[in-house]
Amino acid sequence: MTAFGTAASRPLQGRGGSPGFRFTLYAVLAVVVMYLDQRARYLEHVRFVLQAAAYPVQLVVNSPPGAWRWIRESFQTRESLRAENERLRQRQRDLELMSMRYEALAHENGELRGLREALPPVADRWLPAEIINIQLSSLRQRLLINRGVSNGVFKGQAVLDDRGLIGQTTHVGPWSAEVILITDPEHAVPVRVDRTGLRTIAVGGGDGSSLALPYLPANADIRSGDLLVTSGLGGVFPEGYPVARVTEVHREAVQPLAQVRALALSHINSDTEVMLVWFRQGHPASPAASASSTAEVKSGNAAMQPLAAPARASPAPPRAEETPVRAAPAARRAPTPAPAPSPAAPPDDSSTPAPQAEAPQPPATQAQSPPPPADTPAEPPRLQP
């Protein structure tokens, strides 16, 4: 190197090939990398390593706001701390009052469903995660959190805050994970209107707080103020978690579909902490056992898997796929309900190709029947009789 002296500013001739040649080389390399990452998904572990390498930089970028928050917190006055303490105490009392009847209700619900004992809550374990304040990509709704594979986080895991759904993990590194928010236009979450049980899909609106319900017919029973909860289909989110509240409904005579917008309930923009949740496997309300492999299209409950993958090309791997109103006719038609499997036992039919067995059944039955009641997705998975 030293022999070249001021080589850096010399016009380039002769060394390392012409710019055109090198450009071709790098361009081909970039295209190959893109192909491997996008189509073949070969680069998962390369990405894993790269994400680990990027983590220190992300922490450094995050440190000034973090330090600022720390300083502010350490200079808080006694009064403000006391006020906060009082507020939290009151909130805890309210919550305790609200949950006092929970045990009894859960038991009663179990009896009504014919289960021998009340089910344990569907959320098995949760872990708070801190949001790393970093610009992931502008005009997309993504977050980085400080939990990764070393904490047991997996791809396609549900992320919540104390008010509602936030999103799901997409790329998981060793110590960090990227979360796609439900408000990202690339994200779709299967939801149910709490008031009527009507099921549909909520697609991210792209502006950081809103969602759109693009697949509702103009005569659908939905109005502003309706609460949307997860429907449990889709294999990522369990049933019954609040997602959004409908804010506007537009119906035009010439349009076959209603235009519905909803506001996400979670406070994505002001949160500093989110919750990662693990769900009990085999619980009727839990997403399917194959929830971790969202790359392939699989639906929520094993007994309710769609007949085939939707023909719609869904390019985004994290997208919860769209099979909203597809109840299992066999399961509902069974005259005598088989004894429900113990909730702790994993569904043994998760690997059996149940959908194929039901394939000849015409989907027309669902079209005639009204939107199935809320309990349908909570049916325990069963083998076909």
Added chain:
Amino acid sequence: MTVGQMRVRIALTALVALILTVLPLPTWLDVLRPAFLVLTVLYWSINTPRAGGIGLGFLCGLLLDVFQGPVLGEHALALSIVAYIAVREHQRIRSKPAFQQSLLVLAALVVYEFVVFAIDGWTGHPVTSPLRWLHCLTGAIVWPPAAAILSYSEGRLA
């Protein structure tokens, strides 16, 4: 100054540019944020095409992909193209006055953003908001001071 020393310096400026790129900002400021890393690659490709250039563009692009890209290799390809144009035309660009340089940088940024936009669409992660083109303008506006700062770092450490 050897190529090796030069490369260390370039790596440092690229790191600073990367940090400026991923610094959290409110959304309205974020769409205005110039693509600092692209400007850095452009500067080094124009002024020291031997140490900077297409390889630098590729590496910086890959770095951006790790932080912000939906697909690995996306920004790498876009930055390689921009660096190639800059290296090819570096003598012509270098001799232009600042204002014309800014216009050329604007053109380069538009090319860059178009490549990223196209790959976004092809790989199924489209962002169609027109706001995504805004940073090209601010990048062109920021170019003269940015180039001055970078040339200062170049001369200062020599």
